Amino acid sequence: MASSPIVKLQTYGARAVNKSASSILSHKKKPQKLSKQARQKLNEIDALKVRRCTICKISYQGSLVAHKLSQIHKKNKLADMLEIKR
Ligand SMILES: [Zn+2]
Known part of the structure; x- marks a missing residue:
């Protein structure tokens, strides 16, 4: 995982050359939208509070x-x- 091209791009701040890499990188900068699983997990934690x-x-x-x-x-x-x- 750590050596994936995407991670390298993120680490070194290079410009993404292909479209899918670009979309992943630009997505990172937006306010994070949580995945369904992540939201579910947060709800579970919330329910135990x-x-x-x-x-x-x-x-x-x-x-x-x-x-x-x-x-x-x-x-x-x-x-x-x-x-x-x-
Ligand atoms: Zn009350």
């Missing part, structure tokens, strides 16, 4: 988005808002 919700006053495991969409959170958020209004 333990976070604390200040509204529900509980610690939960999982993604922030999933928690915010959960019924428990919605209920607590509503209760929280009503309490502020009073």
Whole structure:
């Protein structure tokens, strides 16, 4: 892997001569778009994270988005808002 022509080009900063090498090199410079597998992996890691919700006053495991969409959170958020209004 380390001795592939693409890696050499990246290492020494030479200009890519063929189209496929060029597309790989220029792709590297763009903000990295994660592959499906990479995103899946990140989601898996995210799902194992333990976070604390200040509204529900509980610690939960999982993604922030999933928690915010959960019924428990919605209920607590509503209760929280009503309490502020009073
Ligand atoms: Zn919550």
